[in-house]
Amino acid sequence: MKNPAGSTRRDFLKTAAAATAAIGVPTFIPAHVLGKDGKPSPSETIIIGVIGTGGRANQLMDQVPEAGKIVALADCYLQRAIDSAKRRKKDWATYQDYRQMFDKEKLDAVIIGTPDHARTLPCIRAVQAGLDVYAEKPLTAYIREGRILVDHVRKHKRVFQVGTQQRTMEINRFCCEFVRDGKIGKIKQVSGVNYPRSKPYTNLPEEKIPATDDWNTWCGPTPLRPFNNQLQFGWMQWHDYSGGEMTNWGAHGVDQIQWALGKSQTGPTELWPDGEKGIVAMKYADGTPVRFERDGAPMGGAVFIGTECKMEINRNRFATNPKDFVKDAPPPAVQDKWEGDGWIARPHIQNWLDCIKTRKLPNADVEIGHRSISVCHLVNITREMNRKLKWDPEKEQFVGDDEANKLVDRPRRKGFELPEV
Numbered sequence: 001m002k003n004p005a006g007s008t009r010r011d012f013l014k015t016a017a018a019a020t021a022a023i024g025v026p027t028f029i030p031a032h033v034l035g036k037d038g039k040p041s042p043s044e045t046i047i048i049g050v051i052g053t054g055g056r057a058n059q060l061m062d063q064v065p066e067a068g069k070i071v072a073l074a075d076c077y078l079q080r081a082i083d084s085a086k087r088r089k090k091d092w093a094t095y096q097d098y099r100q101m102f103d104k105e106k107l108d109a110v111i112i113g114t115p116d117h118a119r120t121l122p123c124i125r126a127v128q129a130g131l132d133v134y135a136e137k138p139l140t141a142y143i144r145e146g147r148i149l150v151d152h153v154r155k156h157k158r159v160f161q162v163g164t165q166q167r168t169m170e171i172n173r174f175c176c177e178f179v180r181d182g183k184i185g186k187i188k189q190v191s192g193v194n195y196p197r198s199k200p201y202t203n204l205p206e207e208k209i210p211a212t213d214d215w216n217t218w219c220g221p222t223p224l225r226p227f228n229n230q231l232q233f234g235w236m237q238w239h240d241y242s243g244g245e246m247t248n249w250g251a252h253g254v255d256q257i258q259w260a261l262g263k264s265q266t267g268p269t270e271l272w273p274d275g276e277k278g279i280v281a282m283k284y285a286d287g288t289p290v291r292f293e294r295d296g297a298p299m300g301g302a303v304f305i306g307t308e309c310k311m312e313i314n315r316n317r318f319a320t321n322p323k324d325f326v327k328d329a330p331p332p333a334v335q336d337k338w339e340g341d342g343w344i345a346r347p348h349i350q351n352w353l354d355c356i357k358t359r360k361l362p363n364a365d366v367e368i369g370h371r372s373i374s375v376c377h378l379v380n381i382t383r384e385m386n387r388k389l390k391w392d393p394e395k396e397q398f399v400g401d402d403e404a405n406k407l408v409d410r411p412r413r414k415g416f417e418l419p420e421v
Contacts, residue, residue: 195249
């Protein structure tokens with residue numbers, strides 16, 4: 001990783017950041033000074049690798065702003081990385097083992113879009129390598145690995161953005177501040193979507209492993225099961241690999257609730273099953289009640305019922321009852337820039353790139369992402385235990401419940417253990 005002078009470009013960025021923090025000036029020289037035609041100059045371009053080249057990762061590749069430059073891809077199914085580069089007619093280097101990419105490329109940062117069960121370990125190895133990270137949601141597959149990840153990010157002082165892009169949307173920020181500032185009155189109830197959870201794995205027949213597919217690495221910390229195409233590309237439906245829609249779209253919807261209630265750094269204190277169809281209710285230490293009960297509603301938001309107004313917040317839009325209760329919402333132009341592609345993340349990635357330069361916390365910092373997805377995991381655990389649970393959000397443990405606490409952590413297969421800080 002070292003250049004002939006014995007240091008990496010990444011080392012330079014870290015040194016510059018430390019120096020400029022003391023004198024209060026930007027780490028990077030502005031593009032309008034050194035760049036041409038309004039484009040970033042080579043000296044301030046952030047060099048990026050991508051780990052995982054599936055559907056969402058490919059969307060993110062196409063949304064990286066000009067301040068970032070992708071130079072390499074890594075995927076345990078190597079052919080997918082090769083195909084991703086070919087489709088774009090790019091001469092990106094491709095690797096089957098992302099650790100080789102770390103060693104051979106002069107990277108500043110990585111985008112990580114692996115399946116949920118395999119995301120945390122490369123995130124930790126990336127920050128250990130001195131890289132800043134943009135990781136897709138859901139951040140983790142279970143609660144304990146999230147805290148380990150946060151500790152590593154803080155130890156290595158990395159900029160870590162979680163892909164909950166609603167945190168960068170102006171409409172969502174305005175609405176969350178509106179609720180948090182008490183403008184709809186005291187919150188009587190929050191109504192969230194009844195996101196379904198995943199199911200236990202049912203054995204599938206063994207199929208031939210495709211050429212260039214490292215199936216052992218794909219399975220990662222989970223049991224080494226026989227290869228099946230449906231498992232590799234339909235993994236979200238099974239518990240070992242994902243929490244289902246509760247941790248997929250729920251990562252956005254629960255984050256919206258945490259943000260609007262001012263709970264981004266904490267979590268609920270009690271959860272319990274509340275009716276049929278997997279409905280779960282919970283409350284925070286201040287008594288604010290939340291119920292995951294809505295079916296057929298937009299997946300990325302929630303309804304906040306206050307004493308003065310009811311406000312529904314979804315991705316890049318909101319509605320109130322009374323209808324014209326809000327008088328000072330952002331203008332349509334602010335909302336329009338997010339329209340046309342419901343999956344857009346470009347401004348969110350730009351926020352990450354900006355923070356790499358300034359070393360400030362990004363909009364969806366790793367602690368925020370960990371706290372929000374922890375609530376999703378807690379809802380699924382409540383469904384599994386099917387009884388009332390008390391949660392200590394500071395210790396991140398269930399209170400007096402050894403059986404439930406076993407579900408906070410998971411065993412990991414040898415070779416894919418998480419390094420403790």
